[in-house]
Amino acid sequence: MADSPEELQKHMKTYTIVGITLILFTFITVGVAEFAKTGSFALDVAIGLLIATFKAGLVAFIFMHLNHEKPMIYRILVFTLFFAAGGMVLFILALKDPISL
Amino acid sequence: MEIPYTVTARPDTGLWNAKVGIWLFLASEVMLFGGLFSSYIFLRLGADYPWPMHELGVLLGFINTIILIASSVFVVYAWVALKMRQWRRFQFWMALVLLCAGGFLVIKSFEYRGKFAHYHARLSDDSIVSGHLDHDLGKKAKSILFDASHVVLNASSGSHFFLKYLENRDDIRFTAGGEELDLDRAWFANVKDGLRLRTKADQLAADGKQAAADKIYQRLEEDYKVLDLFDGSGQLKVALSQPGKFVVPRSKVLDWTDDTLNFTRALSTTLEGKLESAVLKLEIDELDLREYLRRDDPRERAVADAEIFKHFDDEADGTKLLADFNHHRDPKVEAWEEAVSEWKAKNPDKVYEEKPFHDFERVYLKDLHADTHEGEVHAASGGGAHEDHPTVTIPFEEVEFFSNFGPRKNPFYAIYFTMTGLHGLHVLGGMLVLGYFMVRGRRLYLKNPEHMANRVEVGGLFWHFVDLVWIFLFPIFYLM
Numbered sequence: 001m002a003d004s005p006e007e008l009q010k011h012m013k014t015y016t017i018v019g020i021t022l023i024l025f026t027f028i029t030v031g032v033a034e035f036a037k038t039g040s041f042a043l044d045v046a047i048g049l050l051i052a053t054f055k056a057g058l059v060a061f062i063f064m065h066l067n068h069e070k071p072m073i074y075r076i077l078v079f080t081l082f083f084a085a086g087g088m089v090l091f092i093l094a095l096k097d098p099i100s101l
Numbered sequence: 102m103e104i105p106y107t108v109t110a111r112p113d114t115g116l117w118n119a120k121v122g123i124w125l126f127l128a129s130e131v132m133l134f135g136g137l138f139s140s141y142i143f144l145r146l147g148a149d150y151p152w153p154m155h156e157l158g159v160l161l162g163f164i165n166t167i168i169l170i171a172s173s174v175f176v177v178y179a180w181v182a183l184k185m186r187q188w189r190r191f192q193f194w195m196a197l198v199l200l201c202a203g204g205f206l207v208i209k210s211f212e213y214r215g216k217f218a219h220y221h222a223r224l225s226d227d228s229i230v231s232g233h234l235d236h237d238l239g240k241k242a243k244s245i246l247f248d249a250s251h252v253v254l255n256a257s258s259g260s261h262f263f264l265k266y267l268e269n270r271d272d273i274r275f276t277a278g279g280e281e282l283d284l285d286r287a288w289f290a291n292v293k294d295g296l297r298l299r300t301k302a303d304q305l306a307a308d309g310k311q312a313a314a315d316k317i318y319q320r321l322e323e324d325y326k327v328l329d330l331f332d333g334s335g336q337l338k339v340a341l342s343q344p345g346k347f348v349v350p351r352s353k354v355l356d357w358t359d360d361t362l363n364f365t366r367a368l369s370t371t372l373e374g375k376l377e378s379a380v381l382k383l384e385i386d387e388l389d390l391r392e393y394l395r396r397d398d399p400r401e402r403a404v405a406d407a408e409i410f411k412h413f414d415d416e417a418d419g420t421k422l423l424a425d426f427n428h429h430r431d432p433k434v435e436a437w438e439e440a441v442s443e444w445k446a447k448n449p450d451k452v453y454e455e456k457p458f459h460d461f462e463r464v465y466l467k468d469l470h471a472d473t474h475e476g477e478v479h480a481a482s483g484g485g486a487h488e489d490h491p492t493v494t495i496p497f498e499e500v501e502f503f504s505n506f507g508p509r510k511n512p513f514y515a516i517y518f519t520m521t522g523l524h525g526l527h528v529l530g531g532m533l534v535l536g537y538f539m540v541r542g543r544r545l546y547l548k549n550p551e552h553m554a555n556r557v558e559v560g561g562l563f564w565h566f567v568d569l570v571w572i573f574l575f576p577i578f579y580l581m
Contacts, residue, residue, distance in 0.1 A: 008181050015181075019174035026166050026575075030159065033580035048576040055572045063177055063565045070115040073124050080128040084135035091142050 018062045025055050108551045123559045127566050134570050137520050141577065144512040151391050151466075153513045154581065156506075161212050162579040165205050166571060172201035173568040176535070176561040183554040188546055191557070195539040198564070202532045209525055216506040216514070222381055222495060223502040227392040228407040230493060231506075232385035245354055245497065246377035247362045248344040253371040254337045263370045266349045274342040277330050282339060295325035296335065347372060351381070351497055352504075379497040384490040388422060388467040408499060418491035422467060517578055524574060527567045534560050 029051045037044055061067040066077075105111075106118040114121055145152055179194035220243065221231045234242035252263070252275075264270060264284060275282045302317035321328065331337045347362070355363040357379060362372040393407050404426050413419035469490060497503075504510050508518040538557055546553040 003184055005185055008184055012178065012181055015174055015177045019170060022170045022173075023167055026163065026170065029576055029580065030163055033576065034159065045581050048581050049573075052573050052576050056569050059173060059565050059569045059572065063173055063568075064562055072114050072116060072121065076124050076128050080131050084131050087132075087135045087139040088142065090139055091146055094143060094147065 014062060018058050022055050022058060025051055029055075108549065108555060117555055119555060119559045123562050127562065130566060134520075134523075137516070137523070138573070138577075141516050141520070144516055148512065150511060151389075153511070156513075157517070157579045158212060158215070159579050161208050162575050165208050166575045168201045168205050168208075169568045169571050172198045172205075173565055175201065176557075176564045180554065180557050180561050183546070183550065183557055186550055188543065192539055195535060199532055199536055199539070202528050202535075205528055206525060209521065213518075219506045220383060221504060221506060221510055222383065222500050223392070224408045224495065225499050225501050226408045227501075228409040229389040229392060230383060230385045230409055230495075231387040231389070232383040232490065232493075235382035235384060235492060238382055240350065241348055242382040243352075243503070244348045244350050245357060245362065245379045247347040247349065247357070247372050247374060248377055249347055249362075249372040249374035250341055250344060251373040252339045252341065252345070253373065254339060255335060255369040263347075263349075263364055263372075266347050266353070268346040268348055269343075270345075272343065273345055275339045276342070277337055277339045280330070282327075282330075284339075291325060292327060292331070295321060295328045296331075298325070299328065344374060345372075351379075351500075381495045381497060381500055381503065382492065383495075384492050386469045386490055388469070390426075391466060409493065409495075412493045412495045412499075414492045414494055422469075422491070425467065520574060521578070524567065524570055527563075527570070531560070531564050531567055535564065 029048060032047055032051070033044065038047070066073070104118075108117060110116055111118060175194045175197045179191050179198065182188075182190040182194055219231065219233060221229065223229045234240070267273070275284055298317055298321055302314045302321065305311075305317070306314035349362065349364070353365055355365050357363065357376060359376050360373060362376070364370045364372075388409065390404055390407055394404070405423055410419045410423060506514060508515045535557075538553075538560055542553055542556070545556070
């Protein structure tokens with residue numbers, strides 16, 4: 001990553017813009033959830049989580065510099081996210097109750 | 102010893118070592134929080150009660166989200182300042198990060214206090230009320246009042262903690278077997294030790310080691326005379342010189358009758374005397390009849406028959422609420438009731454378990470707060486009485502379940518406190534590390550500024566992760 005003062009100044013600007021975007025999307029999250037419900041609960045949840053994922057992406061890629069990392073970091077993360085995502089869908093196992101006939 | 106690759110990249114990984122370290126650590130954190138998010142999904146999908154929505158103060162959660170985002174921006178500013186070799190500026194931004202983190206925790210503590218001061222009672226017919234303890238009575242509002250003439254102590258528990266529930270302790274003398282007793286902590290510790298010694302001596306005697314046993318018996322004779330007062334089953338009945346006014350929180354009581362009260366097993370003590378009162382007094386802010394109506398055919402369980410309406414201190418309050426319920430019934434509710442009745446007629450052998458969590462069902466959830474969240478903050482700050490709220494007096498024997506809005510209320514609050522509590526600990530941990538860099542980092546900065554910048558980058562990565570977790574916690578707990 002370039003460390004020249006000009007480059008760093010440019011980064012500062014990016015961080016500020018990302019910060020403002022994050023705050024803006026927090027307003028949007030609350031606004032949608034409180035005042036602009038779609039009528040479908042599932043859709044409301046999907047929209048809420050989509051915005052949260054977008055915000056998390058901004059934090060990860062810009063603040064945590066994942067937009068220009070070394071391959072090793074990506075390897076660690078792909079491995080981790082595979083298992084973390086697996087955890088999120090474990091509930092499917094509970095939907096089918098093996099005891100009931 | 103020089104630690105290698107703190108600044109320069111290791112040839113095989115292409116990274117300085119701490120960078121690999123922090124990402125491996127963050128990977129483990131992803132799995133930790135991932136497991137908890139997975140638990141949240143399980144609990145929510147499997148909930149056999151209406152999942153609480155909009156029960157947390159959105160405004161406070163929203164402010165905390167903004168605070169954490171701001172702190173994330175400040176932490177990268179601080180890192181850039183170090184990269185530009187501006188120590189003072191680095192300290193300035195880091196101080197702002199710490200200020201934000203402190204603010205986050207203060208707001209969180211207000212939220213927590215509000216929850217712990219807010220109570221909830223489910224009656225035997227599943228009607229549910231929430232509210233705050235009667236302002237004038239304070240803790241007495243959730244306690245059983247008992248006038249004791251005798252206390253039966255169980256020496257094996259060694260417990261004397263029941264004394265803290267005795268209001269007129271200073272006026273009372275305790276006697277047993279004609280002897281005055283000093284019920285202090287040390288005395289009871291002795292009893293417990295003494296019983297253990299006696300058991301040991303008995304065992305030694307049984308094993309034929311009489312000399313060793315006699316030695317212990319002699320010690321017991323000299324130092325543990327009080328043991329003789331206890332009967333064969335390890336109990337001691339103590340008389341009180343005048344009725345002891347006990348105020349015992351319901352949670353500390355196992356059971357009671359008109360003339361006895363048993364503390365929970367941990368306290369293992371029984372009071373004998375006269376029960377004064379065993380009622381819960383709440384200033385209610387919410388009435389929830391959804392569970393009550395779910396159990397049976399809604400048309401066979403009229404709202405007006407719910408137990409709770411019998412317990413309003415002012416009958417007019419109950420009548421008004423009932424009128425409100427009826428007023429707000431709409432065609433959708435009628436349609437739902439109709440559908441449930443038809444289902445029941447077709448399936449007489451099955452238990453009705455469908456979870457009707459649709460919006461119209463909120464008709465049966467009556468929020469008496471103009472603004473619930475304002476009320477929570479109000480309660481947390483120890484504010485005044487809720488004069489405009491109806492009060493109820495419910496006999497404890499009709500209360501099936503009683504707790505504050507803490508983790509034991511239901512799985513929603515259990516997972517809420519687990520996840521936000523763990524997140525809060527991460528905030529605290531981050532504060533300590535970043536604070537250390539700010540206060541004690543100058544020496545390293547002067548020696549090797551790039552190394553210091555890398556340290557801050559590592560701390561910053563952790564801080565961003567904490568922010569990232571909150572970005573998901575906020576909507577799932579506060580908004581949906």
